[in-house]
Amino acid sequence: MTSPTTALPAAARARRFAALGLGLVASLALIAGVALRNPPDASAQGSLPEVDTALLLAVDVSNSVDDTRYYLQIEGIAKALEDPGVISAITNGPQASIMLSIMAWSDRTEIAMPWVRIASAADAKAVAARIRRMPRINGQFTCVSRSLRTIADKVIPQIPAKANRTVVDVSGDGREDCNPAEPVSDVRDELVESKVIINGLPILDGSEAATIEQWYTDNIQGGNGSFVIAADGYGDFERAFRQKFIVEISGTPLPGRHAAVR
Numbered sequence: 001m002t003s004p005t006t007a008l009p010a011a012a013r014a015r016r017f018a019a020l021g022l023g024l025v026a027s028l029a030l031i032a033g034v035a036l037r038n039p040p041d042a043s044a045q046g047s048l049p050e051v052d053t054a055l056l057l058a059v060d061v062s063n064s065v066d067d068t069r070y071y072l073q074i075e076g077i078a079k080a081l082e083d084p085g086v087i088s089a090i091t092n093g094p095q096a097s098i099m100l101s102i103m104a105w106s107d108r109t110e111i112a113m114p115w116v117r118i119a120s121a122a123d124a125k126a127v128a129a130r131i132r133r134m135p136r137i138n139g140q141f142t143c144v145s146r147s148l149r150t151i152a153d154k155v156i157p158q159i160p161a162k163a164n165r166t167v168v169d170v171s172g173d174g175r176e177d178c179n180p181a182e183p184v185s186d187v188r189d190e191l192v193e194s195k196v197i198i199n200g201l202p203i204l205d206g207s208e209a210a211t212i213e214q215w216y217t218d219n220i221q222g223g224n225g226s227f228v229i230a231a232d233g234y235g236d237f238e239r240a241f242r243q244k245f246i247v248e249i250s251g252t253p254l255p256g257r258h259a260a261v262r
Helices: 010-037 067-082 084-091 121-132 144-158 184-193 212-219 234-250
Strands: 050-060 098-105 109-118 162-172 196-202 224-227 259-261
Touching (some): 050 109, 050 144, 067 084, 067 121, 067 234, 084 121, 098 144, 144 196, 184 212, 196 212, 196 224, 196 234
Parallel strands (some): 050 162, 162 196
Antiparallel strands (some): 224 259
C-alpha cells in the first residue's frame, strides 16, 4: 500500500519535509532557550574539589624588576615547589592538596598561571616546570591598591575549589606609587573581612629597602595568622619564599615578630 507521503508529487513532498525541518529547528531552539534560562543545579554538575589552601601568588613585575630580578622570583617559586618540605606540607594536610595560581601585578594585572590543583610530588614538579615556561610579563608602576582590588573582585571569586583557607601572597620591592582612589589598607581590610589571609614578602632592594618591610606590615598584611617575611635582596628571594610557602600551606603559625592577627 502506498503511504500518503509517497503518493504526493515530488514538489509537494519537498515542501512538506522542509516544513517539518523548520518545525524541528524551532523546537530545538525553544528547548535551548529554556535550558539557558534555567541552568542545571550546580550539584548536578559535580561538586568542586576540596583543598586545604587556595594560594594566590601576586608577583611584582613593575619597572624596577628587570629580567634578572624577574627570573630570581620565578625560579625561587619553582624551586620551592620542588622542595621536599613544601611537597610534604602539601600532601600531609587533611585534603592532601592545594590550589595555586600566579598573578603578575604592576599598573595592570595579568594571570600568569590559572588555578591548578597540586596533590602529589608529581603534580608539584609538573607545575614547577610550567612556571619556568611562563612568558615574561612587564609593567610600569607599583599599583598595589588596584591589584588588590582586582584580586578581591575577579580572582578570589573564581577559585575552582572549596578551600579551607584562602591566602594571597604579595611580593615586591616598592610601595604604592599610583595615587589610588582607595587606600591600600582599605582594600586589604575588605579582603580580610571576606576571610582572606594576606601575607607579604617585601624584597629589601633599592631606595626603599630600609622602610618597605614596615610598609608591607602596615598596609598589606592582614588576616588571622598573617605575617610578613622579608627577603634580603632578590638573591634571598628563594630562601624567604620557601619558608613562607611552607607556613602558608601548612597553616602553622609563624613564631616571633612576623606573625600577627589583624
